[in-house]
Amino acid sequence: MIRQQAKFALQPLSAALALALGAAAPPAWAQTAPPPEAPASAPANAPAGKPATPPQRPAQRPAEAKPAQGQQQQQLQRVEIEGNANDDGKRRASTAAKIIIGREEIERYGDNSLGEVLKRLPGVTTGGRPGRGGDVRMRGMGGGYTQILVNGERMPPGFALDQLPPEQVERIEIMRAPTAEHGARAIAGTINVVLREALQKRLNEVRLAVAEEKGRLRPNASWTRNDKLNDNGGAYNITINAHQGDNIDDVAVRATTRDLKTGAESVQTTTGFHENKRRALNMNARLQWKLEDGGSLSIQPFLVSSKGNGFNHSEQNPGINYNSVDTQSNNEFTMARVNAQWTNRLGPETRLELRGGVGRGDNQSHSFRQEYVKGVNTPTRVQDDKSDSDNHSWSLNTKLSHQMLPSEHSLVSGLEAEGQKQSSTRVCQENGLACRGVLEFGDVFEASTLRTAAYIQDEWNPSKQWSAYAGLRWEGIESKSTAANYSVNNKSSVMTPLFHAVWKPDEKSRDQVRMSLTRSYRSPQLQDLVARPSVNSQYPTGANTANYADRAGNPNLKPELANGLDLAFERYLSKGGILSVNVFSRRITDLMRNVTELETVSWSNVPRWVSRPRNIGKARTQGVELEAKFRLDEFIPDAMPLQLRTNLSVFHSSVDGIPGPNNKLDQQPKGVANFGVDYRLRGAPVTLGASINYTPANQIQQSVLTAATTTKKRVLDAFALWNVNQQVGVRLSATNLSPLDYANGSVINTGDQLITTQSAGRTFTQWQARLEIRI
Known part of the structure; x- marks a missing residue:
């Protein structure tokens, strides 16, 4: 019964120890026969980095005496572990480095946000207060360096991953290096969230939950249904x-201003609170049919709707x-999208996908201050202040896959x-009068982007010990923004x-070494290109101060380019699990960063401090990511069969033209560590587990x-x-069991x-109970 539980982590120092132990572990420690080797190349109908075939099951044990009823249930539970092993099998078979997180791991802690799920993965950090999720970053890099996809598609402005409840997600794919098919706007990597899929397996599941934090209740309800449409594979x-x-x-803010000429100091404090209520409804569906010619058709509607209101009070x-x-505020966000996919076989080795x-x-949004x-x-x-923003989006992709036999080349364009x-x-x-900034630029604003791309890739096996992938991608982006007194176009490719x-x-080895040489880029966000300013409400007129700067965009921004190197060693264990070491390096040019300067501006008759993005030069970042997930008795035969998972990531970066020693990439910490363990009680259908996530100051x-x-x-x-x-x-479940005050400053x-300036606030433990029913 223990086999059904996913592997958790060991403490950061144990990661290195586990790797050393794994390297020295004799084959006799394995209690099951190793699974057959999964092919490293992908067929023509699989995208880059996908396995050629599903990983095969481990060899069966010799026949034994007929088990008792409880033992039969134990054997049935073992079927589920093979699903988890399949995730590791796909990771192993992929030529491009990939981590796949399935349903069992997503739902283990009963997290309310995807950010809380992702924070436990190697090299992933989240912003915001502990226990609240937040923006997701890979390798510690800030916004825009990590490519976020939902079903392989970029989402419109205003959408955040935390708006997706984990119940809607089938799996999460983490790609450490870019591929031609998924796009190269991924200097740090790519996170692709795949929504629940239509399966042949019937499922009718209801989940009811209630969480509590600081006396505030958060109810949650979800329903999932999988079934057949017909007897023809629909x-x-x-x-x-x-x-x-x-x-x-x-909220507590303390700002100290010291005159560098006279030494005089002044202190200003701001205290208050922020109250927020939010209600959300999410829905996604997938309908798929098998066509007579061997192709398939699927339609995927997706809806996100949320409404919130807040109240802020502060005293200076x-x-x-x-x-x-x-300040009273209200916000409503609604997003609806429909995707369709059609595939058709043009021949035994050729497939077309639209x-x-x-x-x-x-x-x-509406705020009243x-x-x-x-x-x-x-x-x-x-x-x-009232604002209404409409976003219309469309996408069209075509892909041609061809398997070249017997050369085993898989070509995709x-x-x-x-x-x-x-x-x-x-x-x-x-x-009662128009706000400053609106007078200058008007109250109507339009912006648009058009992205076009073409790619070709080849994946093949030069020998039984080698798998290789080569790809080339061209991508062009054109953006336009217009307001009352300006019109700006920006093009890049x-x-x-x-x-x-x-x-x-060795061709039958459980060990493998990965290597990647890539070029990737980070394009400016649309709001970073728009010159329209946002005037700071602390100083709406006259001169302001540097810590209360106005904000504005920069139409002349260029994309960042990065040349990357990734090296990794992986060992896949006989009882499931992995030990790995991954080293990465990126060299970035045309680095974008918000810079605060005193400017002569059109919306004021005196100079104002303004923060706007600029290309400031070059940067470098590198790091090491250690990961170990395994059963403890894999290495210590008489130990309890604890499922352990640990990872430790260490980052370093430097930006040219900025004095050290802390001239790092924006928001990048020194590292992040995770440790977790879970155990199923013997003789009882109860599983206990815990994890700790740590990010240094x-x-x-x-x-x-x-x-x-x-x-x-x-x-x-x-x-x-x-x-x-x-x-x-x-x-x-309980989140943030040992709450710390959270603070940031400048x-x-x-x-x-x-x-x-120092801003601080308390954090609290969140408790949750959830009932899961399969009808």
Whole structure:
């Protein structure tokens, strides 16, 4: 029964030990026969990095006496472990480095967000407060370096991975290096989230959960149904999830300004709270049919709808323009998309695939801000800000796959086109008059992007010990933005050669070495290209300060380019699991970074401090990623059959033109570590587990003037699962069991002043109970 549980981690120092032990482990330790070797090359109908065939099952044990009833159930549970082994089998067979996370691992802790699931994976870090998910980053690199896909498609502006509940996800694919088919906008890597799929296996599952944090309840309900459409191979899946979030956070900010000429200091404190309520409905479905000519057709609708409202209250001492402020806000986001995919066999070794989709997103927000001075009951300044943004998107992809026999070359070529158009209307009034910035640029804004791409790739096996992949991708992006007084066009194109190889010391070996030489890039986000400013509400008129800078885009931004090298050693264990070491390096040119400078601007009659993105030069980053997941008795024969999973990643980077020692890539910590263990009780259908995620404190010199700091993050999670019977399970989980205060700050040196700002807040434990029913 223990075999059904996924492998967890060992503490960071144990990773290196486990690797050493694995290298020295004699074959006699294996208690089951090793699975046959999975082919490293992919057939013509599989995308780059996909396995040629599903991994084969391990050899069966010799026949034994007929087991008792409880032992029969134990054997049935072992069927599920082969599904997990299949994930590792796909990883092993892929020529391009890939990690695959299936349903069992996604749902183990009962996480409410994908960010909480992803934080436990090698090299992945998340922003935001502990236990709340947040933006997802690979190898510690900030926004835009990690390519985020849903079913292989980029999502429109306003969408975040945390808007997807884990119940909707079939698997998560982590690709450490880019491939021609999935795109090269992935300097750090790619995360592809695959939504629930239509399977031949029938499933009717209901999940009811309630979470609690600081006395606030968060109910969650989901329903998943898999079934056949007909007897000719047609199938469907539908998953619906509804959840509500309710939280309150306290805020404490301390800003110290020191005059570098006189040494005089002034301190300003801001205290308050932020309350937020959010309700969301998510739905995705997949309908697929097998066609008479051997092809297939699938349709995949996808809907995300959320509504939230918040209230902020803060007080300043001493006050600048005001002593206290109240802000009420409302936000509604709706996104609907339909994708379709048609495949047809043109011959025994040739397949044509067409994929297309259309979507629309609508984001409406409204904030009402009132500022007060001490002793006055009526607001001295009122800002009413409404915005409505519509996004229309479409995509069309065609792919031709051809298997060349007997040479075992798998050729794939494709053409892609993708367009987005965003129309925004903003109505902003300050004490009954139009807000500054809106006067200059108007209240109507339009932007569009058109991306086209062409690629070709070849995957083949030069010998039984080698697998190789070579690809070439061209991608062009054109963006346009228009407002009242300006119209800006931006064009860029990138050619990216890609090469991957896998070498096995012996054709039947469980060890293999990976190598990748790639070129990737990071394109500017649309909002980074738009020159339209956002005026800081602390200083809406006159001169502002560097720590309360306005924000604006830069139409002249160029994409970053990166040349990359990846080397990895992997050992796949006989009882399932893996030991691996991965080393990576990236050399980046035209690095983009937000820079704060004093500018003469059109929206003010005095110079203002403005933060806008700029290309500032070159950077380098490298790192080591260690991973070990295994059963403890794989290495210690008499040990308890604990499932262990550990990973440790260490990062280093430097940016030219910025003084050290902390001149690193934005938001990149020194490393991240995970350790976890779970165990199924003997004689009881109960599984217990726990994991800890740790990210050290960090300081980054962002520019000559500014530096940013964050405190350490330590998130301890635990769960208990009771399988009442084969149809009913009860899962209890806790997130952030050892809460730490979370803080971030900044240091700005203007030459005349040194401004140090620190923002801190408490975090809390989140408890959850979930009932899982299979009907």
